[in-house]
Amino acid sequence: MAFPPLLFPLFSLLLATLSLAQTPSAPAPTPEGPINVTAILEKGGQYTTLIRLLNTTQVGDQINNQLNNSHDGMTVFAPTDNAFSNLPSGTLNNLNPQQQVQLILYHVAPKYYSRADLLTVSNPVRTQASGQDGGVWGLYFSGEGNQVNVSTGVVETQINNALRQEAPLAVYEVDKVLIPKEFSEAKAPVASPPPSTNTSTGSNTTKSTGAAAEAPESGSGRLQMGVGLVAGVGLFCMGLLS
Known part of the structure; x- marks a missing residue:
């Protein structure tokens, strides 16, 4: 059976449409899961101490929650294990739990900053x-x-390598632990109260001292009276014998 010439283009188009309909479509891209800052650091491979502190202080959970519920994003400055090793001995152990939380929070800015942004920010950055x-x-x-x-x-x-530099989170490697100057500022010592003066005690002390000073005088007087009495008796006896 012969087809009119005008039907061939329509027939070819129909075959092409049927072929495309039978071709399996590519799978849709899976949506990216929630951001996890500790997973990013684990992938970096040299942030064991920082990860431990993020977990013990629960700052890591705070960062993850804020990242997934904020439009401003966050920036983390991540000291390496060598940075913590170079701290003076006992630095971390001498921090109380509140200071450890403050130290880790100090390494986190509550806004996303690219490297170029950091060159134009107004200092100090919160x-x-x-x-x-x-x-x-x-x-x-x-x-x-x-x-x-x-x-x-x-x-x-x-600031060295960027472990991540894509909104809403930037993570930058640093070779030193960022010790806040608030830790080094000495607080003014509390003035101790002046020694209290107790007049009654002083009076009693004075009286006691006076009494103690008078005691030898009384004893001396009794001794002199005794010597005089003995001398008088002796003279009396001598007079009788003569």
Whole structure:
């Protein structure tokens, strides 16, 4: 059976449509799961101490919850294990639980910052520790080009590799633990109260001293009377004998 020439294009189009309909479609991309900061650090491979502190202080859970419920994002400055090893001996052990929480919160900014953003921010940049104990708890950034430095006022280091730099979370490696200057500022000592003066005690002491001083005088008087009496008896006896 012969087909009119105009039907061939329509027939070819129909075959192509049927072929596409039978081809299996590509699977839709799976949505990315919730962000987990400790998983990012574990992948980095040299943040064991930081991960332990994030877990013990529960700051890691706080970061994850805020990341998945905030539009501002967050920025984490992650000290390596070598950074913690280079701290003076006993530094972490001498911190009480509240100070350990403050230390980890101090490494987290409550906003997403790209490397370029850090070169143009207004210093000091607030951290998650800001507002605690009335301190500033801020970080100071400087640099140019691809080099960015971060300072606490007592510690300064360079920001190195970015473990993640995609909103809403940026994680930057640092080679020093960011010790806040609030830890090093000595608090003014509390003035001790002046010694109390007890007049009655002083009076009693004076009386006791006076009594003690009078005691030898009374004894001496009795001794002199005794000597005089003996001398008188002796003279009397001598008079009788004569």
